Amino acid sequence: MNVYRPPLIALAAAAVVAAAPWIAVAAGPVPTVAVATGTAAAGFELDGALEPLRQSTVAAQVAGNVTQLLVKAGDRVTAGQVLARIDDRDTAAGVAQADAGVAQAEAAFRNAKVHAERTRELRAQQFVSQAALDVAETQFKAAEASLRQAQAARSQAALARGFTAVTAPFAGVVLATHLEAGDLAAPGRPVATVYVPGALRAVVQVPGSRLPLARAAQRVEVLLPGATQWIAPAKVTPLPSADAVSQTVEWRLDLPADAAAGQLPGATVRVRFAAPSAPAAADAVPTVPATALLKRGELTAVYVVQGDRFVLRAVRTGAPVGEQVQVLAGLKAGDRVATDPVRAGLAGATPAP
Numbered sequence: 189m190n191v192y193r194p195p196l197i198a199l200a201a202a203a204v205v206a207a208a209p210w211i212a213v214a215a216g217p218v219p220t221v222a223v224a225t226g227t228a229a230a231g232f233e234l235d236g237a238l239e240p241l242r243q244s245t246v247a248a249q250v251a252g253n254v255t256q257l258l259v260k261a262g263d264r265v266t267a268g269q270v271l272a273r274i275d276d277r278d279t280a281a282g283v284a285q286a287d288a289g290v291a292q293a294e295a296a297f298r299n300a301k302v303h304a305e306r307t308r309e310l311r312a313q314q315f316v317s318q319a320a321l322d323v324a325e326t327q328f329k330a331a332e333a334s335l336r337q338a339q340a341a342r343s344q345a346a347l348a349r350g351f352t353a354v355t356a357p358f359a360g361v362v363l364a365t366h367l368e369a370g371d372l373a374a375p376g377r378p379v380a381t382v383y384v385p386g387a388l389r390a391v392v393q394v395p396g397s398r399l400p401l402a403r404a405a406q407r408v409e410v411l412l413p414g415a416t417q418w419i420a421p422a423k424v425t426p427l428p429s430a431d432a433v434s435q436t437v438e439w440r441l442d443l444p445a446d447a448a449a450g451q452l453p454g455a456t457v458r459v460r461f462a463a464p465s466a467p468a469a470a471d472a473v474p475t476v477p478a479t480a481l482l483k484r485g486e487l488t489a490v491y492v493v494q495g496d497r498f499v500l501r502a503v504r505t506g507a508p509v510g511e512q513v514q515v516l517a518g519l520k521a522g523d524r525v526a527t528d529p530v531r532a533g534l535a536g537a538t539p540a541p
Contacts, residue, residue, distance in 0.1 A: 217540035218532045220493055223474045223515070223523040232401065232506055236392030236410070236459045238451055240383035241442065243363065248373035249351040250274060257369045259380060265356040271380050272354045274373050279349035286342035293331070293338035300324075300331035360384045363453060388448040390421065392459040393436035402426075402439070402461045410441055411458040412451060418460060419447050474519045475512040481505065482529035490515075491532035493524040493539045498532045 252275040259271050307324035310316040366378040373379065390410045394402050402408075403426075409418035421441035430437045441459065443451075481503075482489050488505055491498040503518030519525070524539065526532035 216531075216536065216538070218491075218498070218537050219527045219540045220524045221477060221480065221527050223476055223519050223521055223525060224512070225474055225521045232398060233458055233460045234392050234394065236390045236441075236457045238388050238443075238453050238455045238457060239391050240363075240385075240453050241387040241389055242358070242360075243381065243383040243453075244357050245366075245378045245381045246271060246354055246357065247376050247378050248274060248354060248367075249375055250279060250348055251372070251374050252276070252278060252352065254367050254369050254371050254373050254379075257365060257367065259362045259365065261362055261364050263362045264360070265362060265382060266359045267356060269356045270353050271356055271362075271382075272367065272373075274352040274354070276349055276352035279345065279352055282345040283342070283349050286338070286345040289338040290335070290342050293335040297328075297331040297335045300328040304328035354379050356382050358382070358384065383453060386445065386448055388443050388451055388453065390441040390443065390457045390459060392439050392441070393431070393434065394426070394439055394461075396430060396435045396437065398461075399437060405461040407462045408439075408441060409460045409462070410443065410447075411460070412443075412447065413455045413457065419444065473506065474515040474521055474523075476515055476519065476525055477527060478511055478513050480525050480527050480529060481513060482533070489529075490519065491526040491529050491537075492519070493526070496538055498526055498537055498539065500533070 254272055255275050256273040257271075258273070259265060259269075265271065304324040304327070307316060307321050311318065311321045360382045361384075363381040363383050365380045367373060367380075408421060408424050410421055411418050422444045423440075423442040425440045425442075427438045427440070439459075476490060480490050482491070482500075487502060489500050489502045492501045501518055504516045506514030506516045526537075526539070531537055
């Protein structure tokens with residue numbers, strides 16, 4: 189059997205000692221159990237998390253100090269409600285400057301318009317040349333364009349001043365605030381996150397090695413926090429790409445409205461993929477007690493008896509079967525493992541006779 193050995197396994201023993209510094213260095217004999225075989229469970233389970241179907245992180249669009257933060261996490265807001273205000277003195281000065289520019293452009297436009305009309309009359313009476321009329325017409329068109337430019341600048345300045353009031357994009361609940369009054373806001377810096385309650389989905393990262401089994405699953409079910417019954421999602425959507433680092437594919441499971449009521453974003457859920465019946469599902473696979481597993485971050489391992497000592501070995505686990513857990517890679521039937529991985533990782537630990 190191929191043994192799954194991720195890097196940095198040697199660090200796990202140090203992690204165990206660091207996690208339990210109060211334990212004496214001499215561990216003494218540690219009970220062991222033989223790896224048994226059991227019927228492969230149909231499918232597998234993974235941990236997931238709840239997230240809102242509709243969520244928006246509102247960011248600042250202008251720079252300036254936050255003068256007011258008008259909401260806090262948990263507040264309900266309506267569409268267009270002001271969440272925070274940013275110092276608008278700079279933008280107010282920009283609006284005043286743009287207004288002055290418009291007034292100046294309007295005066296120049298009126299002057300150019302009167303001059304052009306007068307020149308047309310004089311040209312009709314042959315008092316001025318065609319060249320003089322062309323110059324007057326050109327000046328009038330330039331003044332007209334300058335006026336439109338000044339008006340556009342005023343609209344832009346007024347829009348920028350409007351950005352000093354950060355508003356909610358839709359009615360919902362404030363999930364978190366990311367700034368406080370007095371902080372410096374900058375374009376793109378998050379101010380608050382708002383979500384619509386009652387519409388949630390479970391998100392689970394499926395390892396690439398289990399994708400074929402997940403796609404072939406007869407059904408997908410979700411176990412919500414505090415619940416005892418599994419529920420079927422209203423919609424299952426696997427994303428079309430894998431994460432380049434973790435080599436997992438995100439699956440989004442939209443919850444029914446009645447099941448989502450009262451649940452909170454970020455809560456941990458359990459997701460079960462029930463595999464179809466197949467001859468391989470009846471194969472015997474190694475199983476170990478759940479208490480024999482050592483988990484440190486992404487590492488799952490067991491302490492295997494080797495002579496008169498323990499050796500840490502990484503394993504890849506499958507679905508739980510009662511109090512046992514399937515071991516898909518890393519162990520074979522007949523291996524002996526420590527039932528107390530914390531003690532087995534300490535100096536002086538030996539297998540109990």
